Amino acid sequence: MADLPNEGERSSSRPQFDLSGAAIRGNLEDKDLTIVLPNQFGDISHLAIDIGGSLIKLVYFVRDKNYSLHYQSPKGRLEDPNIDRMLGGALHFVTFETGKFSECLDFIYTKQLHRGGINQRGCYSAAPSLSKDNVIIKATGGGAHKYADDFMKRLEVSLEKEDEMECLVAGAIFLLKAIRDEAFVHVKGKKEFVQINQNDLFPYLLVNIGSGVSMIKVDGETKFKRVSGTSLGGGTYWGLGKLLTGCNSFDELLELSQQGDNKAVDMLVGDIYGMDYSKIGLSKSTTASSFGKATFENKKPEDYRPEDISLSLLLMITYNIALLSYLVAQHFGLKRIFFGGFFIRDNAYTMEAISNAVRYWRNFFCGSNGQAEALFLRHEGFLGALGAFMSYKKHGLDDLMAEHVEKITMGELYLAENTHGPLLEDSRPEANTLSCLNIEISQIASEMAKVFLSEGNRSFVAGRYKDAVGFFSEAVHLDPANYIFYLKRSAAYACTNQYEYCLADAKKAAELELATPSDAQVAVIQLDHDKGHRKKSNQPEVENQFVVDDV
């Protein structure tokens, strides 16, 4: 087992990730993207973030004994205070809209992810006494630069910036090398998972369709170059779609496209020729000009159905990105094009359109000799965040023993009809992605406060009064209306000879506890008495009567 770092020594230099046995938790039909790391025994950094033009992506690790291959629970072992450090765990994936940045900060704060998170038993996964100066979070994307000050102000953490392209590449390589059932092709509406021979992975083209599009030629783990890009991206679909249809969310716009008929908006070859233009290989149903029909029809914008507009826009964007990608791949002689980014949104229609376009241009240019193929990744939108996560310590995937990386056989087919709906569903509500936006923060805060309360109690009983003050303060911060937390902190302050604070907290507790004033009032009297006593004897003795059971 890896040596454990000293508490409080949290820096960017971290023990190696143990990726052996890494696997996606759900089955192939699931949207659950949680990645289980069953053999991660050493300490591990808990949060990385990718702040893009449209979306913020979080990846965080939570230890969990259920995911440990080696975990046995003989009686007594659970009492080992170091047990948490020996367990495996899982990587969780969450997104927020960049425009709702403060909700993301609330989420991180409430879960205390910036301080190492809370483990299954409700304890800090990292050092509770962590010096705030040491706390860094790996971050990538443009927002890592733009929002660094906000992180410092709200969470008192520094963002350690990692280059966006490096992170995209590192994230993709991690997924392709370590995770089974990650990559797939889309054929006739179905996903077909593919086994990628690790010795034959490079070179490939990585096309990340975010707000804008980056095309990266990847020749090796650290050998890559951004060879092209286009501003015609996910932001264009969502931005134009919003303006033209009045939709309130990306998912609503995408949903509309499913009921759309692009022929109602697009000018087809048939509209121009009245027939196929077979000499150059264009059938009459081919789109000749996206949105072109509006030029000759005497209609107002509101006469066009939002469904048709959405589909026309979706096809316009996907076909053009696919064409550009194909041409770039062809130019560099690359046979695989991996498409990532949240624009894809696990949407069957989008993937089908991209795959068909790549196939069409491959046949057009190379006939049956063509090899270029479109591939997709289940963690499509999280490449950058995963890359940032991996960068805590340049992990060197080659160090992994080959037999540790599970190889996949051809996965079961995935039915494309099921690909709509929320992208990332998780059986546990706290690990949901977009649904996190609706999370009841105050309820979580109250639960978290109880966790801090019990940690405080534990420290108090163990005589670690300063730590107890820290824990009870966190509880007060999270749930300032609960008198118990002030009462507890008051007791802890008494033990550290901070009588002014002790009395102030006891009074606050009495003030809050209107329903059953007796507890708090007794405490004030008791503390007033203790204060006098201790001033005389100078002994930090406080009776454990204040350490009552958890609320």
Ligand SMILES: Nc1ncnc2c1ncn2[C@@H]1O[C@H](COP(=O)(O)OP(=O)(O)OP(=O)(O)O)[C@@H](O)[C@H]1O
């Ligand atoms: N809930 C959503 N809200 C907004 N956009 C969404 C949503 N779901 C999917 N998208 C699509 O995903 C795109 C953003 O993808 P992604 O998160 O990969 O890029 P980004 O990091 O925000 O952008 P960039 O890398 O260009 O800064 C949006 O432009 C939109 O097309």
Ligand SMILES: CC(C)(CO)[C@@H](O)C(=O)NCCC(=O)O
């Ligand atoms: C600016 C970035 C890299 C930010 O992620 C992305 O949005 C992008 O690649 N846009 C396309 C820019 C261009 O090459 O025209």
